[in-house]
Amino acid sequence: MPMQLIRGLHNLKKxxxxxxxxxxxxxxxxxxxxxxxxxxxxxxxxxxxxxxxxFSVTPESYFGRPxxxxxxxxxxHLFLKSxxxxxxxxxxxxxxxxxxxxxxxxxxxxxxxxxxxxxxxGDDFRFGKDRLGxxxxxxxxxxxxxxxxxxxxxxxxxxxxxxxxxVRRCLSSGNFSMAEKLLGRxxxxxxxxxxxxxxxxxIGFPTINVGISRRLSPVLGVFNVLxxxxxxxxxxxxxxxxxxxxxxxxxxxEVF
Numbered sequence: 435m436p437m438q439l440i441r442g443l444h445n446l447k448k449x450x451x452x453x454x455x456x457x458x459x460x461x462x463x464x465x466x467x468x469x470x471x472x473x474x475x476x477x478x479x480x481x482x483x484x485x486x487x488x489f490s491v492t493p494e495s496y497f498g499r500p501x502x503x504x505x506x507x508x509x510x511h512l513f514l515k516s517x518x519x520x521x522x523x524x525x526x527x528x529x530x531x532x533x534x535x536x537x538x539x540x541x542x543x544x545x546x547x548x549x550x551x552x553x554x555x556g557d558d559f560r561f562g563k564d565r566l567g568x569x570x571x572x573x574x575x576x577x578x579x580x581x582x583x584x585x586x587x588x589x590x591x592x593x594x595x596x597x598x599x600x601v602r603r604c605l606s607s608g609n610f611s612m613a614e615k616l617l618g619r620x621x622x623x624x625x626x627x628x629x630x631x632x633x634x635x636x637i638g639f640p641t642i643n644v645g646i647s648r649r650l651s652p653v654l655g656v657f658n659v660l661x662x663x664x665x666x667x668x669x670x671x672x673x674x675x676x677x678x679x680x681x682x683x684x685x686x687x688e689v690f
Contacts, residue, residue, distance in 0.1 A: 436515075437511075437514065437515040437520060437521065437522060438520065438521045439511065439521075439522050439524065440521060440522065440523045440524065441490075441524050442524065442525065442526060443523070443525065443543065443547060446523070446547060446548075449547065449548055449549050450482070450483065450549060451480075451482050451549045451550075451551045452482050452483045452484065452485045452521070452548060452549060452550060452551065453473055453476045453477040453480060453482050453483070453484050453485070453550075453551060453552040453553075453554075454473070454484070454485040454486070454487060454544070454548060454550050454554075455470070455473050455485075455486055455487070455553065455554040455555060456488070456553075456555065456559070456561070457469075457487075457488065457555070457556065457559060458489060458492050458598070459486070459488050459510060459514070460492075460501075460504045460505060460510070460598040461504030461505050461598050461617055462510055462513045462514070462617075463504075463597070463598060463601055463616050463617050464589050464591070464596050464616060464617065465556070465588060465596040465597065467517070467618060468586060468589050469554050469555075469556060469586045470514065470517045470519065471517070472554055473486070473519070473554050474517060474518045474519060476552050476554075477520065480551065480552065482551060482552075483521055484518070484519050484520045484521070485520065485521040485522075485548065486514055486519050486521070486522050487523045487525060488510065488522070488523075488524060488525070489525055489526070490507070490524050490525070490526045490527075491526055491527045491528070492527065493532070495527075496527045496532065501598075501599075501602070501650065502602055502651055502652035503650065503652070504601055504605075504617075504621070506624060506625070507524075508624070509622070509624055532563065533563055534562060534563060535562050535563050535566070536561055536562025536563065536566050536567025536571055537562070537567075537571070537575065538562075539562050539567065540567070540571075540572060540575045540579070541575065541579060545579045545580075545581065550581045551580075551581050552581060552582045552584065553572065553576070553581060553584065554585075554586055555569055555572060555583070555584075555585060555586065556585075556586055556588065557569065557586065557587050558588065569583065569585045573585075591615055591616060592615075594616075596616050600616055601613050601616050601621075601652075602652045604616065605621060605652045605653050606652060606654075608655075621652075621653070623644070623646060623651070623653070623674070623687055625644040625645060625646055625687070626644065626645070627642055627643065627644055628643050628644065628645050640690075641688045641690050642661070642688070642689040643687070643688050644686065644687040644688075645684065645686060645687075646674075646685050646686065646687055650685075651674055651675070651685055651687075653674050654675045655673075655674060655675065656671060656672070656673050657671070657672045657673075657674070658670075658671060658672075659671065659672040659689060661689055670690055671689070671690045672687065672688065672689045672690075673686075673687075673688045673690075674686075674687050674688075
């Protein structure tokens, strides 16, 4: 059965009891994967659907503090699907949602609308207006609302707490090996090849352009790469950032 994508609470159809988790899940690193594995296993045990809540606009971006995104929405969605999640609820973080108190979020959304029966959250997760909600409050509200709250402790690797911020630091410093270990897979940027100005081909250097201007890139720089075109492997140079030779304001991934 394919994973169901629900864009907004208003598109939520008749909901049965579920096991859920909530977060940004940027990069879906090994810490996130531990939460998802436990979520899916518990849902199978209880014979309920597993549901992941994430945001189309992150709280940081809404409040003007955007961070470089490790994964596009599409990549995140496909990874959750590959892990066996049944439903992915995408909530738009806006002014109305930001004013929702932590108690109201639990009672009116998690309990009343989503019918949660078991909820997993990370040990440092915060929710509700002014980030006043935490695991302690969730556990307190779980008993009178007939669900179980379970805290998942942060995963560590070589004495480093696994987090999206830790992955960003590794990437920005060029430590791709450690980033791969924290992510559980090599870091990747995906996107559609777009038509550029075609200036490169006029001087003998045609390029492949992938637009990433809608998000801050966690990686900037020039890299030696291998490119597969029609099953043929070629050597190339990849620039991630502003166009170094012809100007431009958009952030692009260009392979020469």
